Amino acid sequence: MKYILEPWPWYISGPFIAIVMFLLLYFGRTFGMSSNLRTMCAIGGAGKRVKFFDFDWKSEKWNLMVVAGAVIGGMIAHFFLSNPIDIQLSENTINDLDTLGFKNVGESLLPPELFSWDSVFSLKGIAILLIGGFLVGFGTRYAGGCTSGHAITGLSSLQLPSLVAVIGFFIGGLIMIHFIYPILF
Missing domain, CATH: 1.10.287 (Helix Hairpins)
Incomplete structure (x- = not known):
């Protein structure tokens, strides 16, 4: 049996994002990917050369779960939840992308001309x-x-x-x- 997978509607995914934000705010945490890069640089020893990276990274290692979740979630979405159908684009968008040199527009989320x-x-x-x-x-x-x-x-x-x-x-x-x-x- 073949399942047709659709993106989650806003009324499902939106409340999940709100719940995560509420929990982060409740526990005094903030969400952001750039802070994870700072933490990884501090773990690698960048704090010895640059003051910005010289902080107690162990107090921020919880935030690395965001990176792990993004990677694992992306893999699950790609390998198990993807629906490989053509992307519906307007004729104007297709024409604009064609003039920029993109071929087979709408057949892939990641055009091979770039990726x-x-x-x-x-x-x-x-x-x-x-x-x-x-x-x-x-x-x-x-x-x-x-x-x-x-x-x-x-x-x-x-x-x-x-x-x-x-x-x-x-x-x-x-x-x-x-x-x-x-x-x-």
Whole structure:
């Protein structure tokens, strides 16, 4: 028997996110992926050279469960819960992506023009990864957290800096996709 899997509707997944946020706030914790990177760097000894990483990482090792959960959850979703059907896109989106050089638009969530090993290990792919990684790292540090931390924890606890950061993330994303991305591809 073949099961057709659909994404969880908002009224199922939304309350789960709310419950997790309530528990984190209740126990005085915050959610964010960038803090996990800081913890991993501290575990690796980066605190000996950079003051930012010199902290008691053992008090933050609970947060590494977020990384483990994201990896395990992603694997479960990919291998057991994926529904390999074509993605429904508007004709305008298909035409726009076609003009940018994407073929077979809508057949995959990860287009091979960007995510195949050949693309990643090309000079252009490595340059984009290095420059993009630097900009994401700098932006995360400058904004005091990542998109998930500000958008989920910061907004749910009504922090004005998180609202400003999330607005900035959206503006940056719009600038990227409408102005910079067409130049790169």
